[in-house]
Amino acid sequence: MGKFAQLIQDIEKLWDxxxxxxxxxxxxxxILALVxxxxxxxxxxxxxxxxxxPYTKKDPLxxxxxxxxxxVVIRIYVEVFRGTxxxxxxxxxxxxLPYVTNLQHRFDSIWVASILVVSINTGAYMAESVRGxxxxxxxxxxxxxxxxxxxxxxxxxxxxLPQALRNIMPQIGNNFIINVKxxxxxFVIGFxxxxxxxxxxxxxxxxxxxxxxxxxxxxxxxTLVSSFILRRIEKKLEGDASYELAAADQLVMVAGTYRxxxxxxxxxxxxKELERDGK
Amino acid sequence: MAxxxxxxxxxxxxxxxxxxxxxxFGNNKVLNDIHFDVYQGDVIxxxxxxxxxxxTLLRCxxxxxxxxxxxxxxxxxxxxxPGVNATKYRSHVGMVFQSFNLFKNLTVLENCxxxxxxxxxxxxxxxxxxxxxxxxxxxxxxxxDAKPRQISGGQQQRVAIARALAMDPDLLLFDEPTSALDPExxxxxxxxxxxxxxEGMTMLVVSHEMAFARDVSNQVFFMNEGVIHESGTPEExxxxxxxxxxxxxxxxxxxx
Ligand SMILES: Nc1ncnc2c1ncn2[C@@H]1O[C@H](COP(=O)(O)OP(=O)(O)O)[C@@H](O)[C@H]1O
Ligand SMILES: [Mg+2]
Numbered sequence: 347m348g349k350f351a352q353l354i355q356d357i358e359k360l361w362d363x364x365x366x367x368x369x370x371x372x373x374x375x376x377i378l379a380l381v382x383x384x385x386x387x388x389x390x391x392x393x394x395x396x397x398x399x400p401y402t403k404k405d406p407l408x409x410x411x412x413x414x415x416x417x418v419v420i421r422i423y424v425e426v427f428r429g430t431x432x433x434x435x436x437x438x439x440x441x442x443l444p445y446v447t448n449l450q451h452r453f454d455s456i457w458v459a460s461i462l463v464v465s466i467n468t469g470a471y472m473a474e475s476v477r478g479x480x481x482x483x484x485x486x487x488x489x490x491x492x493x494x495x496x497x498x499x500x501x502x503x504x505x506x507l508p509q510a511l512r513n514i515m516p517q518i519g520n521n522f523i524i525n526v527k528x529x530x531x532x533f534v535i536g537f538x539x540x541x542x543x544x545x546x547x548x549x550x551x552x553x554x555x556x557x558x559x560x561x562x563x564x565x566x567x568x569t570l571v572s573s574f575i576l577r578r579i580e581k582k583l584e585g586d587a588s589y590e591l592a593a594a595d596q597l598v599m600v601a602g603t604y605r606x607x608x609x610x611x612x613x614x615x616x617x618k619e620l621e622r623d624g625k
Numbered sequence: 626m627a628x629x630x631x632x633x634x635x636x637x638x639x640x641x642x643x644x645x646x647x648x649x650f651g652n653n654k655v656l657n658d659i660h661f662d663v664y665q666g667d668v669i670x671x672x673x674x675x676x677x678x679x680x681t682l683l684r685c686x687x688x689x690x691x692x693x694x695x696x697x698x699x700x701x702x703x704x705x706x707p708g709v710n711a712t713k714y715r716s717h718v719g720m721v722f723q724s725f726n727l728f729k730n731l732t733v734l735e736n737c738x739x740x741x742x743x744x745x746x747x748x749x750x751x752x753x754x755x756x757x758x759x760x761x762x763x764x765x766x767x768x769x770d771a772k773p774r775q776i777s778g779g780q781q782q783r784v785a786i787a788r789a790l791a792m793d794p795d796l797l798l799f800d801e802p803t804s805a806l807d808p809e810x811x812x813x814x815x816x817x818x819x820x821x822x823x824e825g826m827t828m829l830v831v832s833h834e835m836a837f838a839r840d841v842s843n844q845v846f847f848m849n850e851g852v853i854h855e856s857g858t859p860e861e862x863x864x865x866x867x868x869x870x871x872x873x874x875x876x877x878x879x880x881x
Contacts, residue, residue, distance in 0.1 A: 404691060489689055490726030490785075494740035494792050495716025504739050508730040589768065589775035 356556035364547040371543030372564055378457075378532070378539065379525035382464035386525075387518060389465065390472020393420045394510070395502050397473070398480050420473060427470035433531035436463045440535040460537040464529055468521055475517040479510035512583050519576035523569050540564060639664050640700060640795050640827060641686070641718075647694035648678075648685050655681045657851045659695070663796060663829065668822045670838035670859075671831045673848030674874060679831040682848070683798045686829070687718045700795075716744050719789030719797040723805050725781040727773040733760065733784050734769035737791045745792065752791070759787040763817050779810025783817055790821075797821070799830040835878060839863050847871045 361368070397420055401413045427435065440459050444452040453459035483506050491501040530541035541561065548557040639662035648656040655678045663669065671679050684690040686697060688704065688711045696703045704714045727736050737756035741747045747755070760766045763783040773781055782802055789797055799818065803811040815837055822828060822841045832838060838845055838859060845862040847855045847870070855862065855871045866872045 402691065484726075484729075486722065486724050486726040487728060489720075490722065490728060492689060492712075492715060493687060493720035493722075493726075494788065495712050495714075495744040496740065497712045500743045504743060505728050505730065512730070585772060589771035 353556055353559065356553050357560060360547055360551075360553055360556055360560065364543065367543045367547055368540065368560060368564065371538065371540035372568065374538055375526060375529055375540040376568065378460055378464060378529050378537070379522055382461050382468055382529070383518065383522040383525050385461065385465035386468025386472050386521065389469025390474075390476045391507060393423075393469065393473035394476030394480050395499075395507070396420065397477050398502075399498055424470045424473050427467050428474075431531075432463065432467050432528055433534055435467060436460070436532055436535050439463055439466075456535060456537050459535055460529070460532045463532070463535075464525060468525060471521060472514075472518070475514045475521075476510060479514040480506055482513060483509050515576070515580050515583060519573070519580075522576070523572055526568055526572065527565060637665065638701065642698040643686070643695070644698060645695035646682075646685060646692050646697065648681055648690060649693045655851050656685065656692070659851075659853060661846070661853065661856070663827060665827055666825045667844060668826075668828045668842040669830065669844045669846060670842040671829065671846045671848060672833070672835070672838055672862075672874070673846075673854075677848040678851040679848050680800050683720065683800050683829065683831060687715050687720050687798060689720075716740070716792050717795050719792060719794035721782070721785050721789055721797065721799045721802050723801040725773070725778070725785045725805075727781050727785055727788070729773050731772075732769065733765060733771050733773070733776070736773070736784055737788045740788065741791050756787070756791055759790050760784070762790075762820075763787045764813070777810055778806045779813045782806065782810075782814045786814075786817055786821070796827045796829065799828065799832065801831055801833065803832065803834060833878075835863070835875075847874065849874070 396416050399413055399416075401410050403410075436459070439462065440453060444450075480502075487505055487509065488501055491505045496504065529537070529539055532539055533542045533545060536542075544557050544561045548554045641663040642660075643662070644660050646656060646659040647654070659682065661669075671682065673679055681690060685692045688697075692705060695705075697705055699714060699717070702709065704711065727733075728739065731739060734753065734756055737759060738749070738752045741752035741755065742749055745752075757766065757769070760769060763786055765780060765783050765787065768776055768780065768784075773784070776784075786797075786802075802818070803814050806814065811834070815834060818828070818830070818837070819841050830837070830842065840859070842859055845857060845859050846853045847862060847866075847868075849870045855866065855868045861867075862871065863875065866875060
């Protein structure tokens with residue numbers, strides 16, 4: 347019990363001195379994880395769409411070549427960034443830019459460098475998830491869209507991606523939580539995240555264990571709260587299984603008495619009425 | 626209502642001419658040298674055994690499958706020629722599927738709005754008004770905010786018809802629109818289709834509903850092994866079929 351009291355005491359000591367360092371660290375970690383997950387998703391969706399542009403043997407050769415090339419490039423991107431540690435990717439990109447440009451360019455902001463690395467890494471994982479999400483959508487959805495004259499881009503944005511997004515919500519959440527934890531490796535290029543706070547706080551007074559305890563509690567709180575929120579969002583996206591007619595009862599009555607007017611005359615009033623009364 | 630082709634020929638150009646159309650999947654020749662014309666207001670029923678190529682014919686007509694031979698001439702233009710915009714052509718030819726294929730992420734109303742806005746570039750208000758009008762016509766106005774999985778198969782199919790109508794198609798293709806439905810909801814869909822036919826919509830209907838083929842259409846095609854084996858008016862096909870396969874098919878149908 348004495349040890350526990352000691353731990354509490356040490357934590358208090360640390361918090362008094364470094365509380366704002368920890369808090370700023372958590373804030374940076376959260377912002378980095380959020381921004382990078384969002385950008386990573388965009389990259390993943392872009393790759394998923396480009397990767398699934400259909401082509402047939404009948405298409406002209408240049409089109410087939412370009413589409414094939416796009417698929418190969420995305421494949422390489424995915425393999426490289428999933429097959430190497432993010433910590434190494436950070437070092438590789440951070441020091442690589444000045445090296446290959448003969449010091450013409452370098453990362454002035456550690457934020458830009460970190461967001462870039464984590465986004466690209468997340469994008470590689472999301473590209474596969476999105477591709478899987480797109481492929482798993484019933485082909486009838488695509489045919490329904492094609493049959494009313496939608497092109498690939500319209501089909502994707504109006505029909506397929508919203509459904510794929512719903513299906514891969516759990517993976518997006520998962521990626522976010524992984525990013526909250528794994529952005530800790532960005533300390534190698536000097537990013538001031540939550541784990542970096544531990545290094546500066548404990549380095550000053552050798553209270554490694556108490557500081558690590560703060561970190562454990564901090565990370566766990568963030569990930570638990572995130573999973574809770576994500577599950578709520580998933581539930582909400584699922585929606586109800588049945589449809590209540592209650593709000594539309596008045597419509598049923600209108601439907602019977604209403605004589606087909608020309609397009610856009612009485613209907614205009616009626617739809618305005620609906621907007622006011624309905625929903 | 627029953628027009629025949631001779632009457633048409635002197636009057637107008639066909640909307641659609643199917644000329645020597647063939648389709649093979651690998652070595653499997655599914656359609657062989659199909660040819661027929663579709664005129665404004667035609668209601669053509671396509672009957673035939675499962676596997677005879679009926680679905681493939683419809684899917685070739687709106688280019689969901691690429692034919693391996695022949696021509697599809699829409700208002701005088703061969704849509705299989707290189708450089709023809711297949712997407713644009715498809716927006717003029719509606720398709721109603723056996724499995725409805727309503728967009729699962731959109732409400733009933735949005736299903737009928739999205740194509741108008743994105744493909745035809747109508748304003749959202751205009752599209753909504755028209756969608757409401759059409760949904761009312763198919764009896765689905767009370768369900769505008771429902772998602773497809775919240776309504777029955779028959780209701781989904783009626784929405785699918787409204788969705789196709791919203792594009793103001795010149796021709797509507799139906800691929801066994803009632804085959805996936807519970808028996809009690811078949812009638813409501815057939816009633817909607819019958820209404821459309823009476824209003825003069827040009828329709829090509831693959832169906833096992835023989836009563837519909839007999840009472841509503843002006844032409845019936847009997848398909849067998851990838852060819853139109855016999856065609857004629859409903860009276861000819863149902864009353865006095867000439868070919869043995871047609872007779873056998875219809876007899877089998879009466880027995881089941
Ligand atoms: N995508 C496809 N790939 C290969 N074979 C197909 C494909 N679609 C249909 N077929 C074949 O074409 C033939 C005709 O099918 P279909 O047009 O669906 O007939 P129906 O609609 O009259 O039942 C069948 O033998 C079927 O196996
Ligand atoms: Mg079929």
